[in-house]
Amino acid sequence: MEQISALMDGELEHDEATRVIPAVIKRSDLREAWATYHLIGEALRGQACGDCGVAQTVSSKLAVEPTVLAPRESRSTNNFGKRWALPSMAAAAAVAAVTWVGLTTQAPQAIHELSTARPAVPVPGFSPEVFVSSGPSAFPQSASWTTIPAPAGTPPPSIQLSWQEFQAYLMAHQEFSPSLSMHGVAPLVRSVSTGAADR
Amino acid sequence: MKACLAALMFLVGVSNDTAAAETTTPAEGMRLLRQMADAARQLNYTGTFVYRHGSHIETSRIWHLTDATGDYERVEALDGPPREVVRANEEVTCFYPSVKTAKVDRWGTSRRFPAVVSEQLAAVMANYTVRKGPISRVAGHDCQIAILEPRDDLRYGHVFCAELKSGLPLRATTISDRNETVETFAFTQVEIGVDIPRHLVKPSYDTSAPGWKLENSSLRSNVDPARRWMVVNPPAGFRKVSELQRTIKGKSASQLVFSDGLAAVSIFLEPAVAGARGVQELTRQGAINIFSRSQPSYVITVLGEAPARTVMQFGNSVVLRDRHPKSPPASK
Amino acid sequence: MGDREVDQQLVERAQRGEKAAFELLVAKYQRKLVRLLSRFIRDPTEVEDVAQEAFIKAYRALPSFRGDSAFYTWLYRIGINTAKNYLVAMGRRAPTVSETEGPDGEGSEESGQVPDYNTPENELMSRQIAETVNRAVEELPEELRTAITLRELEGLSYEEIASIMNCPIGTVRSRIFRAREAIAEKLRPQLETRKDRRW
Numbered sequence: 001m002e003q004i005s006a007l008m009d010g011e012l013e014h015d016e017a018t019r020v021i022p023a024v025i026k027r028s029d030l031r032e033a034w035a036t037y038h039l040i041g042e043a044l045r046g047q048a049c050g051d052c053g054v055a056q057t058v059s060s061k062l063a064v065e066p067t068v069l070a071p072r073e074s075r076s077t078n079n080f081g082k083r084w085a086l087p088s089m090a091a092a093a094a095v096a097a098v099t100w101v102g103l104t105t106q107a108p109q110a111i112h113e114l115s116t117a118r119p120a121v122p123v124p125g126f127s128p129e130v131f132v133s134s135g136p137s138a139f140p141q142s143a144s145w146t147t148i149p150a151p152a153g154t155p156p157p158s159i160q161l162s163w164q165e166f167q168a169y170l171m172a173h174q175e176f177s178p179s180l181s182m183h184g185v186a187p188l189v190r191s192v193s194t195g196a197a198d199r
Numbered sequence: 200m201k202a203c204l205a206a207l208m209f210l211v212g213v214s215n216d217t218a219a220a221e222t223t224t225p226a227e228g229m230r231l232l233r234q235m236a237d238a239a240r241q242l243n244y245t246g247t248f249v250y251r252h253g254s255h256i257e258t259s260r261i262w263h264l265t266d267a268t269g270d271y272e273r274v275e276a277l278d279g280p281p282r283e284v285v286r287a288n289e290e291v292t293c294f295y296p297s298v299k300t301a302k303v304d305r306w307g308t309s310r311r312f313p314a315v316v317s318e319q320l321a322a323v324m325a326n327y328t329v330r331k332g333p334i335s336r337v338a339g340h341d342c343q344i345a346i347l348e349p350r351d352d353l354r355y356g357h358v359f360c361a362e363l364k365s366g367l368p369l370r371a372t373t374i375s376d377r378n379e380t381v382e383t384f385a386f387t388q389v390e391i392g393v394d395i396p397r398h399l400v401k402p403s404y405d406t407s408a409p410g411w412k413l414e415n416s417s418l419r420s421n422v423d424p425a426r427r428w429m430v431v432n433p434p435a436g437f438r439k440v441s442e443l444q445r446t447i448k449g450k451s452a453s454q455l456v457f458s459d460g461l462a463a464v465s466i467f468l469e470p471a472v473a474g475a476r477g478v479q480e481l482t483r484q485g486a487i488n489i490f491s492r493s494q495p496s497y498v499i500t501v502l503g504e505a506p507a508r509t510v511m512q513f514g515n516s517v518v519l520r521d522r523h524p525k526s527p528p529a530s531k
Numbered sequence: 532m533g534d535r536e537v538d539q540q541l542v543e544r545a546q547r548g549e550k551a552a553f554e555l556l557v558a559k560y561q562r563k564l565v566r567l568l569s570r571f572i573r574d575p576t577e578v579e580d581v582a583q584e585a586f587i588k589a590y591r592a593l594p595s596f597r598g599d600s601a602f603y604t605w606l607y608r609i610g611i612n613t614a615k616n617y618l619v620a621m622g623r624r625a626p627t628v629s630e631t632e633g634p635d636g637e638g639s640e641e642s643g644q645v646p647d648y649n650t651p652e653n654e655l656m657s658r659q660i661a662e663t664v665n666r667a668v669e670e671l672p673e674e675l676r677t678a679i680t681l682r683e684l685e686g687l688s689y690e691e692i693a694s695i696m697n698c699p700i701g702t703v704r705s706r707i708f709r710a711r712e713a714i715a716e717k718l719r720p721q722l723e724t725r726k727d728r729r730w
Contacts, residue, residue: 017532
């Protein structure tokens with residue numbers, strides 16, 4: 001039981017976990033402990049919907065489901081490598097070309113670093129599709145400063161991070177950045193990155 | 200056109216580096232990372248490096264000195280208006296001579312003690328797969344490629360090239376889940392293990408001279424128990440490493456810091472300015488994403504060297520802990 | 532073994548035909564999924580139905596799950612799609628969440644406000660469970676209470692808790708387990724009275 005408690009906290013050594021998991025699957029008393037311990041955690045965080053009734057129903061429905069069998073596939077060495085595929089030569093070349101065009105021509109439209117992020121949940125007055133840099137006129141010195149304004153026709157957002165604010169937050173944050181201990185002070189240069197001194 | 204090709208070759212080179220990589224044992228990966236962390240902390244070195252994010256490039260010069268009295272660094276920007284960062288142990292000062300302003304930040308505890316590094320490395324190993332690549336060359340030095348591949352899309356990938364003998368990282372590249380280079384730090388020239396005269400890690404500017412403004416960006420105090428914030432659904436692999444109260448932009452703010460061992464995300468919580476509307480904004484510089492969200496009474500700002508989806512998840516899952524009967528008992 | 536890897540192991544075992552492995556995942560994530568769905572669907576009974584359907588869909592789709600993302604991320608997408616289809620079928624407005632999104636925070640838009648995801652019957656049980664759990668926590672010896680609180684509320688690792696409590700990691704592991712077991716003991720009679728609808 002103590003091992004289940006450690007297992008659900010992600011704190012069991014790999015070998016021990018590999019031994020414990022089959023036992024939890026097989027033994028009903030251990031499954032019960034697993035479920036109860038999870039319920040306790042959520043109750044403590046004020047998140048329990050006492051008896052959602054979901055698991056019980058799912059369980060009885062599962063009993064009549066045909067058993068699924070996935071094709072066996074070796075995933076011991078590289079579980080997650082597929083998604084984070086290595087760049088093909090062509091893709092790398094394309095990135096290089098774009099980067100270089102941006103650098104040499106200083107074409108205003110080429111020097112915006114476009115964020116590809118999508119907001120998790122769209123909010124009123126905010127369209128995830130609008131990813132427009134605020135442009136060189138707003139930040140002449142800061143080619144890569146990308147802001148995502150609200151779409152035209154809606155009131156402008158009242159949060160507008162200025163360079164000074166960004167710098168203040170970044171400085172307060174830097175201390176905790178573990179990458180500092182990995183590659184020295186160099187990342188500190190972010191906090192005095194171009195543009196910062198001009199405003 | 201020639202320049203075009205050169206840039207192209209450089210990146211193709213990177214891609215070859217990563218393609219030949221093999222998964223290392225966790226112990227070997229850990230050793231590689233530890234060697235880099237130790238080298239960056241313990242060695243004396245000086246050199247010129249470029250910081251590139253998007254199509255933006257900045258060149259800086261760095262001096263690093265470690266002796267019996269501690270750890271000193273100075274970074275001087277070589278492009279654009281003069282700027283300088285000086286760190287003397289836990290005190291970091293940024294100098295902006297064009298506006299005669301210096302900003303001082305005093306770090307709470309050293310995040311760079313070996314014990315802390317060990318703890319970080321264990322977390323790194325849990326969230327990234329470490330692979331050893333081939334030998335490459337940066338700034339005239341042979342170096343070992345090490346690839347940190349994230350186990351999910353909540354963090355960036357990293358490719359380091361660590362100098363063969365000392366382990367000092369000579370190039371660090373951050374890569375998005377779309378295989379785009381988010382930012383790069385790379386030495387173009389470096390001398391490792393040389394004597395660094397002490398005056399070279401001292402500030403070039405005298406802030407006591409007339410006209411200079413000295414801003415203290417961080418005056419920390421204990422966390423206000425009446426304002427306890429909680430992240431109900433932090434992105435997987437991130438653990439809270441710190442919680443503090445600090446002065447930022449002249450106002451008091453709560454700061455929660457989460458880390459996955461390599462990336463850190465700070466959540467700043469400040470009382471809302473009157474009349475603010477509920478809006479969101481996402482901004483980035485290189486690997487740093489910043490997400491701001493305004494609520495009726497608070498402004499939440501999340502900043503970290505993590506993908507936008509990660510900082511947004513933090514921003515959307517921070518709640519004020521109340522003492523509602525259904526909520527958890529007060530923690531000790 | 533980290534949390535995500537534990538999930539991955541459970542998924543792989545379910546893919547090899549062990550249904551009970553999938554049930555452990557259901558026990559772990561049912562409440563989280565219900566909380567997510569209750570952001571789009573008002574009626575708690577409907578939320579439960581959609582959650583059950585999502586789990587069954589996930590089970591049928593297991594062969595296609597390749598560990599490219601975390602299990603919950605994948606389940607989240609299935610949950611959102613199921614909710615969308617349900618709302619469209621009912622002639623209501625579908626949630627405006629992109630399927631390509633990862634799971635975002637559970638915090639609703641206003642701080643501290645959690646949508647009501649309980650049926651009246653569940654609401655009562657939920658409150659009883661919360662009461663039992665909170666009372667049980669208060670009755671714990673100091674060191675057990677601190678350990679479980681740091682783990683479940685602050686999300687700290689055993690190593691972090693060990694450094695705060697100034698004790699070996701093994702002690703942390705045992706304290707957290709003993710705390711959970713003590714709480715579970717108080718909770719079990721209450722759960723057992725529900726016999727058929729336990730999890």
